[in-house]
Amino acid sequence: DQQVKQNSPSLSVQEGRISILNCDYTNSMFDYFLWYKKYPAEGPTFLISISSIKDKNEDGRFTVFLNKSAKHLSLHIVPSQPGDSAVYFCAAIHTNAGKSTFGDGTTLTVKP
């Protein structure tokens, strides 16, 4: 049973436009959510996180939105840049459990 799902394996957007990456989860015990970016042959790099007590967190071009009732979160990148092309993973944590559960990733391609 996959508790964190990223239903879009890939996304292509034009440079300067908005990229929206989506993530759904099933475990209502998750109380902290993160987004990571990964280039080939490298480890994931932390981007942004959000606690379940919030519905939005912003950091520069990156904004994460959390809809707890829908068990859905999204990452918005505005404006998108070619250097943003990578695989993006969402992750969810139940704080008392300690470990993070990851989705299978969405490959973002930003075209110049």
Add this chain to the structure above:
Amino acid sequence: DTGVSQNPRHKITKRGQNVTFRCDPISEHNRLYWYRQTLGQGPEFLTYFQNEAQLEKSRLLSDRFSAERPKGSFSTLEIQRTEQGDSAMYLCASSLPRYSGNTIYFGEGSWLTVV
């Protein structure tokens, strides 16, 4: 601090051989995690330590896998009698919940190819 360090970065081994990976976490991070990642999938949790105590092991961690963190600093992940299905990227991560909350920071990963 240079972040989480893993070595070797790449390892090719014959089926049946044993391999060991080492992870040096971010200094003073008391939690250390091992994940495994294969192509097209997200990182899968294997095990984690708080200081030297191994607090949880995934069902994915068969008897051929063992992890240690003897002094609460670096950790090793050993795979005995490797099989072709063990080919993957092995990721180490660390965190210090008191200061960084639930965010975990990954190393560059160690690629294992079993031939």
